[in-house]
Amino acid sequence: MTDATIEAPHEHHHVASDHEIAARAENLKMATWLFLASEVVIFSVLIAIYFLFRLEFPERVKEVHETAGVFLVAINTFLLLTSSWTMVMGLRAISKDNRQGLIQWFSFTAVLGTVFLGLQFVEYNTLSAEGITLYGDSFGMRFYAPTAFHGFHVFIGVVWSLLVINHARKGGYSKRDHIGVEVFGLYWHFVDVVWIVLFTVIYLL
């Protein structure tokens, strides 16, 4: 009987070279930018529909602005801007091989995103109590569609951040390879940019 051992194919771990990691990162980032470009088109349609209504019925929009006020939404804007900052700080942490720092900063991001959603819920309740509902008049759908669609993106972002945190807790990501963190960062900052536009077009103008 021979003493030979059979080595399973999966035991030959392929260690990715720097070149392979860099190429993979570029491909993933390009795919993410293409996805974000498609998101630009969707949000543009929703914003355009509101903007054209705004041009046609400025008095109705002015009424809503006077009813709702801008305070709560301004707080939400600050929250989202802060979450973008915590996001880049998390990315910076993992780029220094500080996995614990990544987890802490991304936890802040997740909390800020959750509070944003909570305040958006409060805002919707306030508006609803004032008679501004989805099917109340021609304003409702034009207002709720872009803001709620954006809120859905924030929700996805919060879930995604928790997944990133969970992966990091299990030892995932390193200074050498953290493209997963970068891709999520692109998504979150894009959601922030969309809010910057929505905040101006819907709440300030």
Added chain:
Amino acid sequence: MATEQLHPETTQPAVEEHGHNDNVTHLFGRVIPLPVYTVVFITLAIITLIEVIIAELPSGFLGTVLLVGLSGIKAVLVVLFYMHLREDSRMFAIVLIIPVVMAAISVLFLATIPTGNY
């Protein structure tokens, strides 16, 4: 100690250095100075505050132009510094700019159509 890495855009080897400056982190071909992120964040917060003040003041066309301009500055700051478009491949910028320009032209076109005709 210097280790050889590849720049994502040029695929040319880039040199990474460690431990010389705690305020600067070197990624794959990318340099992230800590103060830049925080300065951008503070700038965004101040611009937002200015926007809210302008919106609360009685203002006409000038106020609208200011709000749109300030909003544009905020969006560009996030895209350039937080999304790293400033130093990433220009192809990413092209992928983003094309739909934005197309959407802007489409909206301006629709806005010129007289009320009730669409």
